[in-house]
Amino acid sequence: MDYNRGKVEYCGKLWGKVLNFVDMFIGEYRYLIDEKKRISIPVKFRKALGKRAILTRGLDGCLFLYPEQEWENLAQKLGSLPLGKADARGFMRIMLAGAMEVSFDNLGRILIPDYLKKYANLSKKTVIVGLYDHIEIWNEDRWEKYRSKAESEVGDIAERLSDLGV
Numbered sequence: 001m002d003y004n005r006g007k008v009e010y011c012g013k014l015w016g017k018v019l020n021f022v023d024m025f026i027g028e029y030r031y032l033i034d035e036k037k038r039i040s041i042p043v044k045f046r047k048a049l050g051k052r053a054i055l056t057r058g059l060d061g062c063l064f065l066y067p068e069q070e071w072e073n074l075a076q077k078l079g080s081l082p083l084g085k086a087d088a089r090g091f092m093r094i095m096l097a098g099a100m101e102v103s104f105d106n107l108g109r110i111l112i113p114d115y116l117k118k119y120a121n122l123s124k125k126t127v128i129v130g131l132y133d134h135i136e137i138w139n140e141d142r143w144e145k146y147r148s149k150a151e152s153e154v155g156d157i158a159e160r161l162s163d164l165g166v
Contacts (some may be wrong), residue, residue, distance in 0.1 A: 025130030032124050037117060038109040039126060045135060046108050056099035061142050063120045065135040
């Protein structure tokens with residue numbers, strides 16, 4: 001009967017891949033930026049990110065960190081926006097011009113360039129948040145304010161999202 005155990009385990013691995021559990025970013029983690037402007041990325045995120053990732057300006061005052069494939073998908077969508085629209089041009093400039101490829105060192109750290117550190121007002125204490133297909137890096141105080149506000153409005157947010165089928 002031992003031969004069945006291997007098949008069930010294999011089936012479980014396949015099912016996890018079908019549901020993308022392996023590559024999904026979820027959770028909230030607290031890390032410090034060191035004196036050389038490096039931050040460790042949670043171990044559970046590193047496999048899905050690979051050896052390199054894309055770091056860029058995010059929304060609401062944070063940074064976005066994307067796996068290369070997810071970034072390529074987003075960049076293609078941004079590249080198809082109409083250049084005749086000022087909002088589209090502005091958003092493309094913020095996201096694409098602010099982007100930088102980052103590599104992980106042996107300890108799973110990335111270097112955050114000064115212009116992105118300034119944009120997100122990052123100091124020593126940070127919060128890394130997994131959001132399904134990408135990661136956000138926040139100043140700890142800014143995250144606490146944002147999260148507190150969102151938590152107090154979660155009922156209203158859920159109601160508005162129900163119109164979108166969520």
